Amino acid sequence: MKLNGAEILIDCLQKEEVEHVFGYPGGAVLHIYDALEAQDKITHILVRHEQGAAHGADGYARTNGKPGVVLVTSGPGITNAVTGIATAHMDSIPMVIISGQVPSPLIGMDAFQEVDATGITRSCVKHNFLIRDISEIAMTVKKAFHIATTGRPGPVVIDIPKDITIAKMEVEEYPATIEMRSYKPTIKASDRQIKKAAEMLANSKRPILYAGGGCIIGNASNELREFTRMVGFPITQTLMGLGTYPMTDKQSLGMLGMHGTYEANMAMHGSDCVVAIGSRFDDRITGNLEKFCPTAKFIHIDIDPSQISKNVVADIPIVGQTKQVLQALIDQMKDKKLEDISNWWSQIEEWRKVDSLAYKKSPGVIKPQTVIEMLYEVTKGKAIVTSDVGQHQMWAAQYYLFDEPRQWINSGGLGTMGFGLPAAMGAKLAMPDRDVACVTGDGSIQMMLQELSTMLQYSTPVKVINLNNGYLGMVRQWQEFFYEKRYAMSYMDALPDFVKLAESYGHIGIRVEKEEDLKPALIEAFNQKDRTVFLDIITDPSENVFPMIPAGGGHSDMLLAGRDEMVSKDETDFNAV
Amino acid sequence: MRHIISVILENEAGALSRVAGLFTQRGFNIESLTVAITNDPSLSRMTIVSSGSDRVLEQIVKQLNKLIEVVKVSDLTSQDHVERELLLAKISSNSKEGVNIKELVEIFGCKVVDVTDKVYTIEVSGKTKKINAFLDAFDPASIIEVSRTGVTGISRGKKLI
Incomplete structure (x- = not known):
């Protein structure tokens, strides 16, 4: 039977038991989308920005351990995905990213929506491929999944020119195993x-x-x-x-x-x-x-x-x-x-x-730490928690006591703001029966807000816990400590009304301004099993993350909450203990 | 310390840029790099001259090994090996060194491969030091242009990398 390149590609993804593909169509991948539409084994999640596709697939992979799959078009499609690919690369997440490319004869001619995808992604992938002939598709997909998931995992990009998705050939058997002389990751230790x-x-x-x-x-x-x-x-x-x-x-x-x-x-x-x-x-x-x-x-x-x-x-x-x-x-x-x-x-x-995570509550304001502690209580410590990047990420890491692997999903290596929301969507798709919370801040959430729309389309109910302090909190904290309180560009003026915003995307929005309203709001949010709920929680803008080792410090040079002096215990005689 | 690193890799498009990219990305330095096909047409051999501490060298070797297309990496300087570099140099013949050129060619055991009325083109092969010494023997003003291949090397005897 003769199939075209796009059909062969989709067939390969089915053989790899791919269930979800996160993507966004465009000129160079239209044949692939056509082949995708003709089958029902793989569900496609239409994101609103390609970075969201990469983070979504990443969150999916981190949650269930299976490789995440992304499909984007050439040019801006793949460049938009690069941040998400680099995020996965830094944290060793198995992913396969398929990007369309302009037709082979146009490569190098500065064609419409052409970029050198393998060149651009080279330093932020485990490996990448540019397919040159239809006969290479099956073997390349096999290699890509093998490389992405074995050894130290990581993202693998397959760039496929449009003409190759159109060409036809007699289908060959999809290889069951793969042997590569140049890639044999060490498995057994000495x-x-x-x-x-x-x-x-x-x-x-x-x-x-x-x-x-x-x-x-x-x-x-x-x-x-x-x-x-x-x-x-x-x-x-x-x-x-x-x-x-x-x-x-x-x-x-x-x-x-x-x-x-x-x-x-x-x-x-x-x-x-x-x-x-x-x-x-x-x-x-x-x-x-x-x-x-x-x-x-x-x-x-x-x-x-x-x-x-x-x-x-x-x-x-x-x-x-x-x-x-x-x-x-x-x-x-x-x-x-x-x-x-x-x-x-x-x-x-x-x-x-020393109780280094102790913090003082002050009347009239909600402490961000309290929010995480209460989130822990309301979810009984069982939720999958994703986060963005900044102070809220550290508080979530410190105060939500994770007892299980793959319960805490965050961008640790690259530190990508905007990761949390699409990752939460991916996590919910991977584990539909689990509660998923996205702990975020007013800065980070605005980097990938548009995915609220995707989450409505595919019914992935997530609870967004927005620690809204009106600042880029971690930047503000560093400016307070190390730049003599010169708060350059860390204040977020003109924030949107997040409640109305959530509602306009078809979700539930709740604003919390008093501590006594916090717990009922969280309970209400998690009771809404089938709805995404956006909790906009107004928190203390002056709160800092402690303990903290300032730049240049060692492990015994910690700043603790409520103390002006650095705590140094260098004098401890360790040989005595 | 100077190291000669020999890399056997799949003869595929993009493999060279992966190696070159790795060096810039991680701040490793390259003094020279040569690459060509081997007796097995599916494999290329790359010879890289780099310098750095033992720890830097360890990272270079490990990072090269991590590249999917790399089959084998070996530090030739840590073993018995032969190394060669080729130089083509154009030397002006109308200077007072005219006689000298022939003498130097003889001393260094190299060849004059082309002569015009004003220019001698000379081919020298040998270790990098010999090539440097050859060039140092001339008045810089008489050297019109040089083209060096960079070092290539191979281990001695039966040992393969």
């Missing part, structure tokens, strides 16, 4: 390294586990929990790792890094053995590298060899899947006698007493 790590761990007096997004993407949460409980070590999680270990558990020290808890950062600072599991020593984690973990040896577990010894030199590097490495460590350490670390735990409990 036994020797595992043994060395087990030895170091058993002999450490002040160990700490530092788990990142690699535990979530690598589906290693069960192994991580078993291992952590077996060894009884304290565990801290990165912004990307939250939920991989239950944050309500007594061994959990919460998040570490720039806005991490006092106990997490102090424990990192005082540790003699840091085990990085699927984390990459990002600058928001380490702060000043010269002051980072002065007494620690490092065991670094990651599937991507290039992450090891990039920022921090590993004493014991282990390249492998987090899931498999943790299982091997469990087996290796089952019968090992460990050092007594009760003194270390007593020290940590002392740090915990």
